[in-house]
Amino acid sequence: MRVPGLGLLLLPASPVPGWLAAPDLHTAVQVRLHSPGQPALLLPATIEELGHDGQPPTRALLLDADPGTPPAGAWLVLVQVVPSELF
Secondary structure: OEEOOOEEEEOOOOOOOHHHHOOOOOOEEEEEEEOOOOOOEEEEEEEEEEOOOOOOOEEEEEEOOOOOOOOOOOEEEEEEEOOHHHO
16 A cells, blocks of 8 residues: 555565564564565664554565565565664
């Protein structure tokens, strides 16, 4: 889901992976997007939470760059959690 002015919000398939569930909200991370037949892309992101009325919130990644719509079969790998003192 594109969030105008903010980036691309990616919702994980269930269950939410541990590396996405463990850090605090708004933690900056570096992730690598792997797509079949394409070179991997290193992308900055933050960990966010998305909730709908009557539903429990779920974790999501807000990519600071827009690599386009990830194709079917794409996956993300956590590269690093960015220390907050770098901000």
